[in-house]
Amino acid sequence: MATVTVNGAQVHYEQTGSGPALVLVHGTGSAGAAVNWGQTLPRFTPHRSVITPDLSGTDTTVDDGAPLTAERLAAQVIAVIEATEGGPVDLLGFSMGSTVAATVAALRPDLVRRLILAAGWAHTGSDEYLTSLFTLWQNLGASDPASFGRAVAMTGFSRGFLNTIGRDQFEALIPNMPPTPGTLRHIDYDLRVDIRSLIPRIEAPTLVIGGSQDITVPVEHSRALHAAISGSSYAEIDAGHVMFFEQEDVFVKLVTDFTEGPSTTSAATDA
Secondary structure, rough: EEEEEEEOEEEEEEEOOOOOOOOEEEEOOOOOOHHOOOHHHHHOOOOOEEEEEEOOOOOEEEEEOOOOOOOHHHHHHHHHHHHHHHOEEEEEEEEHHHHHHHHHHHOHHHHHEEEEEEEOOEEEEOOOOHHHHHHHHHHHHHHOOHHHHHHHHHOOHHHHHHHHHHOOOOOOOHHHHOOHHHHHHHHHHHOEEEEEEEHHHHHEEEEEEEEOOOOOOOHHHHHHHHHHHHOEEEEOOOOOOHHEEEEHHHHHHHHHHHHOOOOOOHHHHHH
């Protein structure tokens, strides 16, 4: 198990595969990279060195338990990049991880070759829907763990996908994000995050990916990120929040084409 110390936190990370570096930053949940990227990661490792940090709040990273900030979590990703590559990487952030990845790109443009933001957003407080959803998660996490897991699974995937996998597989999704203290720290962060002032500082070629059926972070937030990041490309996947589970082939192709394509980004595209 590899770790790096950042501001007193012992940050765990894994590195697999070989080739140019691709850093995957997970979303909300104490299970961290293992649950988010466990299925999709092997699609990249044949031709990429894939690095997956576990941020504060996950089961494998130990810190002081203080409230999380975008800058604090970004410092952890930066330290992992410096410990493994020391130079520019392709950086992909999902959901909560997109706010962290965007912060890394804004604060340390020298470390980010290309940036991918999937199912992301910039500010919670201006959106009553996001505020209410994350508050509901907090309340359920504190009072009804079983309902918390069911609510997260319901909002994480599109209705069509859930009907396709059926009851047994849906029930198997529920334990993937238990309301541990670490998960609740992430949700507290989700409620407070505001990276709007950092967005204009992003210099890396950027691809923003939205899920057209996302009911966790509605797709309008991805569209707004694309509009706010100068020169960025945009793609929409016909999927819910966890788009790389529902449409893995489409997601992997978008990321691969963007990171291995020409150095200039293209106009907005649909997938």
